[in-house]
Amino acid sequence: MATETELAKQSVPINKIPKNSIESVIRVLVIRRGSITPYKNSRNEGTYRTIILVDEEGTKIQTTLFNKHIETWKDFLKPNKSYYIAKGRYDRVNPNYSSVHKEVELAFTDNTVIKETDHEVSTQKFSDGFLSLDAADNLPNGSVLDLICVLVSVNPIIQNATSKRREIVVTNELMEPTTVTLWGDFAENDGAFLDKLKDDKPILGLCDVRVSIYKGRFGISTIPVSSVLINPIFQKALDLRAWREIIEADNKDIIVAPTKAMKRAIEVPLDHILNGLLAESQDSMYKFKATIVDILNKDEPWYLSCKTCRKKVKVIKEAAACTNCNIDNVEYAMRYCLRLEVCGGEKRAQVVLFEAANNLLGCKKEECHYYRNLVLSKDKQFNFLVRIDLTDANPRRSLIAEEIHQLKDEAPIILEEEVRSVRKYRKRAKKTTNAAAQINQKKPKAAKD
């Protein structure tokens, strides 16, 4: 077998491989190793496993291990490790199926050789192909792209007889939180791993994911040849990390960008809402500016809520009764119900926050943090988003806000006058990020295998 020096000398970028070559050597990073999956059709039966590889130029290539080759290479091609691969066959891709490379994919033969290498494939030159979330938002439904974003949260896996899925939420400087649906082993493996990492708010490079627009809402979905990069170190990823560090240094929650609904809503004075002086709006959404003058229930801003109907439940001896559902033993959870006294113009009103209380209180669970945010919000000005039923002629005393943003938070975009401090951050991020990213990349090795 060839030595590492010989392999290094022979290795070429994926995009330089001559047609039908079996002599080319590549040095690649494993960015996905799918689960071993059984198959059975009219012609064949067996097992397969999909592997996605990337070279230092950021060119990806996929390969499928079949049957005995899965066993042969079980200790190789591990996620986040780098390998030389020699004597592979480079086949044309089947145009009926999506692939990570337009023209070629790698096929294993009995002569194919793999050698692990400490000369790791770096992700630092990947930048160009990755789109930001806001750029992806302009693509048509079904587009496949590489996406750079920051992880906000990870939901539990949802399983039924035929499918497994898990939703995660991601964002960036300009986008409202966006849902990414992980399917199959992405939900199980990558999802479980991200769940452990979520408090670090890692930067994610989501490769070959699909735009999935449902009921007009922009979302992202994995496809069978997607892959998930955690804390890659190319420039766009470092820029996003620098932004995240600014937000964190300010002790703000990362979900600060107003949603599209907030941006689209018609702005009116509070007075007009209270007195029904509203022009019709397409989706009945209005926003107004007001100052929080008092928090009416700051000691008890939550209630025990029925998981089915969200109404208040009565807990007697560990059993929760829901009078609305008429069931004596329902599942329930703590839910925010924060009541505020606000002042807009000359008018005062009560505003109730349910989920929107998260915007005000942050998702940080520590009580001191929560109280601090609550107290600090007093006498500050906010934008409130409300849905108003124009057919209801009754005067409005209390409003339910669906979203709330402190006015200075409205544009968490790096502004012109901040550029200098951002540069400082970027420099610092560059220095610390390379090392940090490498450490972060090491973690998956143990956990993913």
Add this chain to the structure above:
DNA sequence: CCCCCCCC
């Protein structure tokens, strides 16, 4: 040699 894209 596999498999095409799912759900709220």
